[in-house]
Amino acid sequence: MMQRLRSSDPGFARDFARIVRDRRESDESVARDVQTIIEDVRLRGDEALAEYTEKFDGHVPEDGNWQIPLEDCREAFDALQPELRAALELAAQRIRAYHEAQLPEDRDYTDAIGMRLGARWRAVDGAGLYVPGGRAAYPSSLLMNAIPARVAGVERLVMMTPTPKGEVNPLVLAAAHLAGVDEVWRVGGAQAIAALAHGTKTIKPVDVITGPGNAWVAEAKRQLFGVVGIDMVAGPSEILVIADAKNDPQWIAVDLLSQAEHDPVAQSILITDDAAFADQVADMIGVEIAMLPKAKIAKASWDAYGVIIVVDSLDEAPALANALAAEHVEIATDNPEVLFDQIRHAGSVFLGRVTPEAIGDYIAGPNHVLPTGRRARFSSGLSVLDFMKRTSFIAGTDQALAAIGPAAIALAEAEGLTAHARSIELRLGI
Amino acid sequence: MMQRLRSSDPGFARDFARIVRDRRESDESVARDVQTIIEDVRLRGDEALAEYTEKFDGHVPEDGNWQIPLEDCREAFDALQPELRAALELAAQRIRAYHEAQLPEDRDYTDAIGMRLGARWRAVDGAGLYVPGGRAAYPSSLLMNAIPARVAGVERLVMMTPTPKGEVNPLVLAAAHLAGVDEVWRVGGAQAIAALAHGTKTIKPVDVITGPGNAWVAEAKRQLFGVVGIDMVAGPSEILVIADAKNDPQWIAVDLLSQAEHDPVAQSILITDDAAFADQVADMIGVEIAMLPKAKIAKASWDAYGVIIVVDSLDEAPALANALAAEHVEIATDNPEVLFDQIRHAGSVFLGRVTPEAIGDYIAGPNHVLPTGRRARFSSGLSVLDFMKRTSFIAGTDQALAAIGPAAIALAEAEGLTAHARSIELRLGI
Numbered sequence: 102m103m104q105r106l107r108s109s110d111p112g113f114a115r116d117f118a119r120i121v122r123d124r125r126e127s128d129e130s131v132a133r134d135v136q137t138i139i140e141d142v143r144l145r146g147d148e149a150l151a152e153y154t155e156k157f158d159g160h161v162p163e164d165g166n167w168q169i170p171l172e173d174c175r176e177a178f179d180a181l182q183p184e185l186r187a188a189l190e191l192a193a194q195r196i197r198a199y200h201e202a203q204l205p206e207d208r209d210y211t212d213a214i215g216m217r218l219g220a221r222w223r224a225v226d227g228a229g230l231y232v233p234g235g236r237a238a239y240p241s242s243l244l245m246n247a248i249p250a251r252v253a254g255v256e257r258l259v260m261m262t263p264t265p266k267g268e269v270n271p272l273v274l275a276a277a278h279l280a281g282v283d284e285v286w287r288v289g290g291a292q293a294i295a296a297l298a299h300g301t302k303t304i305k306p307v308d309v310i311t312g313p314g315n316a317w318v319a320e321a322k323r324q325l326f327g328v329v330g331i332d333m334v335a336g337p338s339e340i341l342v343i344a345d346a347k348n349d350p351q352w353i354a355v356d357l358l359s360q361a362e363h364d365p366v367a368q369s370i371l372i373t374d375d376a377a378f379a380d381q382v383a384d385m386i387g388v389e390i391a392m393l394p395k396a397k398i399a400k401a402s403w404d405a406y407g408v409i410i411v412v413d414s415l416d417e418a419p420a421l422a423n424a425l426a427a428e429h430v431e432i433a434t435d436n437p438e439v440l441f442d443q444i445r446h447a448g449s450v451f452l453g454r455v456t457p458e459a460i461g462d463y464i465a466g467p468n469h470v471l472p473t474g475r476r477a478r479f480s481s482g483l484s485v486l487d488f489m490k491r492t493s494f495i496a497g498t499d500q501a502l503a504a505i506g507p508a509a510i511a512l513a514e515a516e517g518l519t520a521h522a523r524s525i526e527l528r529l530g531i
Numbered sequence: 532m533m534q535r536l537r538s539s540d541p542g543f544a545r546d547f548a549r550i551v552r553d554r555r556e557s558d559e560s561v562a563r564d565v566q567t568i569i570e571d572v573r574l575r576g577d578e579a580l581a582e583y584t585e586k587f588d589g590h591v592p593e594d595g596n597w598q599i600p601l602e603d604c605r606e607a608f609d610a611l612q613p614e615l616r617a618a619l620e621l622a623a624q625r626i627r628a629y630h631e632a633q634l635p636e637d638r639d640y641t642d643a644i645g646m647r648l649g650a651r652w653r654a655v656d657g658a659g660l661y662v663p664g665g666r667a668a669y670p671s672s673l674l675m676n677a678i679p680a681r682v683a684g685v686e687r688l689v690m691m692t693p694t695p696k697g698e699v700n701p702l703v704l705a706a707a708h709l710a711g712v713d714e715v716w717r718v719g720g721a722q723a724i725a726a727l728a729h730g731t732k733t734i735k736p737v738d739v740i741t742g743p744g745n746a747w748v749a750e751a752k753r754q755l756f757g758v759v760g761i762d763m764v765a766g767p768s769e770i771l772v773i774a775d776a777k778n779d780p781q782w783i784a785v786d787l788l789s790q791a792e793h794d795p796v797a798q799s800i801l802i803t804d805d806a807a808f809a810d811q812v813a814d815m816i817g818v819e820i821a822m823l824p825k826a827k828i829a830k831a832s833w834d835a836y837g838v839i840i841v842v843d844s845l846d847e848a849p850a851l852a853n854a855l856a857a858e859h860v861e862i863a864t865d866n867p868e869v870l871f872d873q874i875r876h877a878g879s880v881f882l883g884r885v886t887p888e889a890i891g892d893y894i895a896g897p898n899h900v901l902p903t904g905r906r907a908r909f910s911s912g913l914s915v916l917d918f919m920k921r922t923s924f925i926a927g928t929d930q931a932l933a934a935i936g937p938a939a940i941a942l943a944e945a946e947g948l949t950a951h952a953r954s955i956e957l958r959l960g961i
Binding site (some may be wrong): 184185187188189191192195198199202208210212216217218220223225226239240241272308309323326327329330333334349351352355356358359361362363389392393394395399437441444445446447448449450451452453454455456457458459460461462463464465466467468471472476477478479480481482484486490491492493494495496497498499502505506507508509511512513515516517518519520521522523524525527528 | 614615617618619621622625628629632638640642646647648650653655656669670671702738739753756757759760763764779781782785786788789791792793819822823824825829867871874875876877878879880881882883884885886887888889890891892893894895896897898901902906907908909910911912914916920921922923924925926927928929932935936937938939941942943945946947948949950951952953954955957958
């Protein structure tokens with residue numbers, strides 16, 4: 102059952118440390134299977150893809166054609182119910198606007214000694230977007246992955262998605278049309294990631310692969326990191342809600358459940374300074390959970406991983422939040438800025454009483470692909486930078502080389518790299 | 532022996548594709564050994580570290596003290612020959628200046644519907660710097676890793692370095708003092724990376740690990756990616772020199788050798804539009820190589836991986852450069868900008884006849900930790916961003932939520948996430 106802690110209890114430090122330490126990630130040992138699949142796709146290409154797709158998805162594409170025509174995506178989009186279509190368009194527009202402002206600036210300057218220095222940002226040539234089949238096939242997720250790539254200037258956007266028994270998700274196809282995906286392939290699993298990284302006769306390789314997936318997909322991305330760029334390893338979602346007693350307990354209960362309904366191993370944590378409010382939220386969770394279509398998932402998550410922490414003062418919350426480094430942090434107080442200023446580690450922060458986390462999942466604009474499992478200590482949400490890279494440059498002059506060349510020669514000689522030193526000496530006429 | 536190609540030859544496309552495809556990376560199968568070491572350090576901590584250090588480095592620290600006192604680093608710095616000390620200080624100052632200008636700006640704005648959006652960049656709490664023992668223990672490399680971390684605002688900078696039979700490299704200690712490293716530990720190999728990632732009783736864990744290392748170190752970083760952040764997987768170095776016949780062939784020969792002297796598997800490639808010039812460079816390499824203290828390494832590299840490509844026109848060079856996506860690209864022409872503008876994939880570019888690559892290795896300012904093995908297609912040189920992460924934020928108002936909440940509700944319902952929809956509905960009084 103859900104854990105309840107009090108920060109003033111003697112065992113709190115130990116119990117809290119255990120929550121911080123606990124990884125909810127499956128350690129399913131899929132590494133070896135994935136390695137086999139990757140090698141197989143690398144060596145046998147399309148033939149291996151066909152075999153794995155028949156085996157795992159029970160599907161053999163007609164005429165051996167693995168591509169879903171872009172025409173089908175456009176038709177799916179046109180067939181959307183108008184309200185949903187408008188919602189997707191509004192989401193796409195707001196996500197695009199937020200990410201356009203992320204585009205980095207090039208640098209180009211000449212310093213005091215006359216050395217020209219700088220850096221240029223360029224998009225990668227091709228990006229692969231993985232879209233899971235089944236439960237986790239979310240059109241919102243497609244927009245959040247595809248739009249930053251497009252904004253970055255990626256010219257080729259390739260979507261891979263499993264179509265078990267041949268079935269496709271029309272919402273996902275519609276989102277692919279809206280986001281401007283260039284190719285859609287009916288391939289899933291580790292074999293799809295291998296095809297994106299190494300390429301096959303029919304599928305050209307890409308440079309960066311993003312998007313959520315099951316344990317096989319995640320492990321394939323991890324193993325191919327370095328052959329291609331990948332987004333951060335993703336684990337189950339989590340939310341930390343910091344709330345005082347002036348909130349409506351029902352609102353806070355539903356916010357906690359909006360995380361729990363994602364996944365039986367999602368985690369929802371409430372920090373409050375009011376024990377009676379904590380009780381009200383816990384009760385309201387019991388009421389609300391019963392009404393959810395995903396009640397079973399939400400209950401499994403809340404019972405196994407839900408935590409309520411009662412603190413003496415919300416001033417204690419930032420230190421706890423930094424230790425948890427949660428994916429989502431809601432600060433539902435009158436003046437959330439005070440606590441936010443002390444939070445160093447979080448994927449995304451939702452400020453105030455009328456900013457439920459769900460607004461960020463769909464439509465606010467910032468990316469909903471965020472670091473999980475305490476990775477906000479060192480990583481960031483998906484951005485245009487994940488689809489770009491920087492080339493630094495240096496342009497010397499005789500005068501600039503004369504100014505700093507001798508120091509470089511001294512260092513090269515100290516490191517025993519004589520040709521390095523000599524390449525400068527020759528130009529200085531030494 | 533060194534390969535020589537002509538772009539007008541019928542077999543060129545095939546031969547060039549092979550050069551692009553060839554990976555020079557050792558595929559030593561160290562994965563299983565590394566996995567064992569990591570698990571062992573995670574479970575048995577300092578005890579495992581002591582055993583591996585005795586086994587691999589033949590060293591048992593006095594009094595079980597694994598730390599090298601910062602005082603020793605200061606002493607090593609004070610004992611430097613004045614010219615070398617000044618050179619290190621100039622390098623540190625220029626590296627710092629270049630990286631300070633990389634610091635990203637926070638964003639905080641309110642959009643047309645009254646939604647406040649933005650992102651804040653913060654440094655990671657702790658960074659680990661690996662410094663190899665032996666041949667590759669370069670003080671310049673320590674500066675290139677430590678200074679960006681310091682500039683990013685990292686509060687705890689931990690250096691790990693093996694000290695075989697107890698021997699330390701005084702130049703590296705001096706650089707550690709100059710860069711302001713906070714802790715120096717006599718531990719190397721995969722065990723050092725495991726200790727940095729998981730922590731032990733005496734060594735607190737860090738959040739990001741950077742720095743070069745052998746195959747074990749690289750594999751340990753790869754396996755621990757996700758537990759901590761790491762810099763890009765690094766392979767052997769490479770240089771591509773694009774040069775016309777107006778260059779001094781001796782200069783170009785030495786530039787090519789400055790890469791070759793690093794490593795028997797380093798790669799040096801020359802693209803020129805003049806066959807006679809190509810001959811002169813090849814001859815001059817023969818002359819110069821004999822004079823190098825590292826002649827054996829340079830010769831092994833040039834013979835096995837050296838390439839000279841003669842093109843009809845240097846206009847062909849950018850396409851070849853983009854396919855190679857080399858770590859270092861020198862453009863030794865009168866107007867290098869023309870070619871540079873067409874180069875999309877490169878770690879760092881050196882423009883003009885008086886900008887030898889070595890100037891970037893030591894003193895120009897940009898980072899010398901750069902993507903190798905065609906990874907410039909999707910990754911960048913080390914920067915302050917590797918030691919920072921971004922927290923996005925959203926602050927709604929009743930009005931903003933009314934404007935976009937209904938679209939989010941429509942999307943949440945389409946995805947079957949009822950609690951998501953409800954968290955917005957409750958606040959809208961729906």
